[in-house]
Amino acid sequence: MSPISRAVKFLCNLAHSSSGPSEIPPSPTDFGPQNFLPASTFSFFSAVPSVEMTSTTLICDTQPWKDLKAHVQDIKKTHLRDLMNDKERCESMMVEFDGMFLDYSRQCATLDTMDKLYKLAEAASLKQQINRMYSGEHINSTENRSVLHVALRAPRDAVINSDGKNVVPDVWNVLDKIKDFSEKVRSGSWIGATGKPLKDVIAIGIGGSFLGPLFVHTALQTDPEAVEFAKGRQLRFLANVDPIDVARNIAGLNPETTLVVVVSKTFTTAETMLNARTLREWISSTLGPSAVAKHMVAVSTNLTLVEKFGIDPNNAFAFWDWVGGRYSVCSAVGVLPLSLQYGFSIVEKFLKGASSIDDHFRSAPFEKNIPVLLGLLSVWNVSFLGYPARAILPYSQALEKFAPHIQQVSMESNGKGVSIDGVPLPYEAGEIDFGEPGTNGQHSFYQLIHQGRVIPCDFIGIVKSQQPVYLKGEVVSNHDELMSNFFAQPDALAYGKTAEQLLKENVSQHLIPHKTFSGNRPSLSLLLPSLNAYNIGQLLASYEHRVAVEGFVWGINSFDQWGVELGKSLATQVRKQLHTSRTKSEPVEGFNFSTTKLLTRYLQASSDIPADLPTLLPRI
Numbered sequence: 061m062s063p064i065s066r067a068v069k070f071l072c073n074l075a076h077s078s079s080g081p082s083e084i085p086p087s088p089t090d091f092g093p094q095n096f097l098p099a100s101t102f103s104f105f106s107a108v109p110s111v112e113m114t115s116t117t118l119i120c121d122t123q124p125w126k127d128l129k130a131h132v133q134d135i136k137k138t139h140l141r142d143l144m145n146d147k148e149r150c151e152s153m154m155v156e157f158d159g160m161f162l163d164y165s166r167q168c169a170t171l172d173t174m175d176k177l178y179k180l181a182e183a184a185s186l187k188q189q190i191n192r193m194y195s196g197e198h199i200n201s202t203e204n205r206s207v208l209h210v211a212l213r214a215p216r217d218a219v220i221n222s223d224g225k226n227v228v229p230d231v232w233n234v235l236d237k238i239k240d241f242s243e244k245v246r247s248g249s250w251i252g253a254t255g256k257p258l259k260d261v262i263a264i265g266i267g268g269s270f271l272g273p274l275f276v277h278t279a280l281q282t283d284p285e286a287v288e289f290a291k292g293r294q295l296r297f298l299a300n301v302d303p304i305d306v307a308r309n310i311a312g313l314n315p316e317t318t319l320v321v322v323v324s325k326t327f328t329t330a331e332t333m334l335n336a337r338t339l340r341e342w343i344s345s346t347l348g349p350s351a352v353a354k355h356m357v358a359v360s361t362n363l364t365l366v367e368k369f370g371i372d373p374n375n376a377f378a379f380w381d382w383v384g385g386r387y388s389v390c391s392a393v394g395v396l397p398l399s400l401q402y403g404f405s406i407v408e409k410f411l412k413g414a415s416s417i418d419d420h421f422r423s424a425p426f427e428k429n430i431p432v433l434l435g436l437l438s439v440w441n442v443s444f445l446g447y448p449a450r451a452i453l454p455y456s457q458a459l460e461k462f463a464p465h466i467q468q469v470s471m472e473s474n475g476k477g478v479s480i481d482g483v484p485l486p487y488e489a490g491e492i493d494f495g496e497p498g499t500n501g502q503h504s505f506y507q508l509i510h511q512g513r514v515i516p517c518d519f520i521g522i523v524k525s526q527q528p529v530y531l532k533g534e535v536v537s538n539h540d541e542l543m544s545n546f547f548a549q550p551d552a553l554a555y556g557k558t559a560e561q562l563l564k565e566n567v568s569q570h571l572i573p574h575k576t577f578s579g580n581r582p583s584l585s586l587l588l589p590s591l592n593a594y595n596i597g598q599l600l601a602s603y604e605h606r607v608a609v610e611g612f613v614w615g616i617n618s619f620d621q622w623g624v625e626l627g628k629s630l631a632t633q634v635r636k637q638l639h640t641s642r643t644k645s646e647p648v649e650g651f652n653f654s655t656t657k658l659l660t661r662y663l664q665a666s667s668d669i670p671a672d673l674p675t676l677l678p679r680i
């Protein structure tokens with residue numbers, strides 16, 4: 061394929077799709093000879109725009125995509141104020157499954173929009189793509205791997221094949237091993253080097269080996285049932301290579317009573333490995349090198365490197381390359397630290413909640429399928445209405461780490477610029493996820509959401525609080541106070557407030573523009589009956605699958621993450637430079653002017669650091 065025909069193809073793609081503000085022009089490098097793509101990628105090129113979708117067609121070339129593009133004009137003529145008056149519409153935009161209730165009537169969408177989105181799903185072969193995932197096909201094609209996190213929470217008797225082998229027995233072997241080990245540690249039959257029970261756990265890991273477990277831990281920490289099981293125990297997470305994170309993690313802990321779990325899929329991640337060496341030193345400098353055997357265990361797919369590090373492979377908990385890092389919380393990555401803290405029975409409930417959504421996702425018709433609906437609406441908001449961000453707003457402090465986790469799940473999965481076949485996308489994929497629990501967010505960034513940029517919001521509410529508080533004499537309970545906001549905010553966004561309304565309230569003329577709310581700002585509301593291990597599993601799986609749905613429709617590979625590599629390799633170059641400059645006083649070389657200046661300044665200003673590093677551990 062010559063660069064010229066690539067350029068022609070690109071322009072044709074643009075011509076075939078109606079160009080909206082969210083469509084990106086090709087960059088000059090898109091036409092560079094260095095960008096080679098498989099010839100098969102372009103086989104559809106000679107065809108005139110057709111409704112038929114071949115494996116290499118971009119979704120924007122299909123008729124349903126074009127219909128939705130045209131439909132945007134119809135939607136622009138509507139306002140949520142009016143759409144919300146249509147009871148029938150609202151009712152058909154509410155779905156319930158296994159206690160979860162989704163109301164998406166505050167999306168800027170009509171029933172016609174939904175029909176068009178289902179047609180888009182069909183054009184993207186969504187059903188087939190979901191089936192391909194569940195049947196273990198190598199849908200992560202750039203890494204030649206299956207994507208089977210659903211197997212991590214499948215019942216013992218399920219059959220899920222990867223490369224012709226049922227992986228469920230392997231999953232349960234590890235779960236049984238975790239159950240056994242965590243019970244030993246919790247009961248005190250596994251003791252530390254000095255004979256003391258291990259009551260504190262530090263889990264070292266970053267990205268997917270950290271964010272999911274932290275989210276679940278934070279959510280369980282105030283669940284009354286889980287609290288009972290966690291009495292007298294602590295679970296901490298060491299992620300950042302910043303030594304301050306080491307200091308914070310070991311503060312107040314005694315190595316004699318601490319178990320360190322090193323969590324890394326690859327067992328090569330620079331941050332995790334340095335933190336692991338640091339805590340190994342913390343343990344062995346106090347208790348002697350042999351103490352590592354009792355105080356350090358690992359979770360990894362790379363058991364060879366675990367052994368090389370000095371951790372007994374018998375104390376390693378495996379998982380598999382068909383589990384993506386950000387989808388690994390249901391593997392030993394999350395199950396081990398969480399079982400150590402709360403006991404296996406609680407974690408099993410979490411797995412069951414996720415599994416319930418896995419079944420629903422695979423079998424429910426799209427109109428009733430919560431992850432599918434969430435995913436299609438996100439595609440509608442991003443690719444058609446042109447809203448690039450999404451706010452995740454749980455009205456529960458226990459879910460404070462949910463948005464940071466979903467940030468990785470979503471942005472590392474769908475932050476892609478090319479299709480699964482390597483064709484540059486003439487439309488944007490992925491969205492910018494952020495969020496905070498309500499009501500805290502209301503006093504922070506909601507101003508922008510109400511009167512500034514349009515940001516589709518996910519409001520997540522819980523019917524029964526984990527920790528109810530009632531005060532005699534108060535109008536409502538503390539949880540009702542919180543939930544008053546959960547119910548009010550979506551309507552404030554949808555309806556807004558007009559100048560006429562303000563005039564009736566005698567607001568002075570000059571303040572009217574400042575006090576007007578345009579409204580018509582989309583949101584959806586998700587109501588969970590309570591927040592226990594089971595519901596947390598449901599919530600997690602719903603969002604994981606939503607992200608997959610979006611990726612399937614956009615035609616990208618949601619399961620690789622090549623975008624994280626470049627920065628890592630540049631850091632390796634800098635690390636070498638810092639070493640040679642500090643040990644041999646060599647000048648900074650091989651970097652651009654700016655980086656050279658910055659590095660030189662950094663080295664000069666910290667020249668008091670000894671070249672041959674003595675061991676120094678933080679003590680706070």
Ligand SMILES: O=P(O)(O)OC[C@H]1O[C@](O)(CO)[C@@H](O)[C@@H]1O
Pocket residue numbers: 266267268269323324325326327328329332385386472621624
């Ligand atoms: O579990 P590992 O191999 O240490 O990787 C940690 C994280 O690093 C990444 O590879 C990239 O940042 C994530 O996808 C992953 O979750």
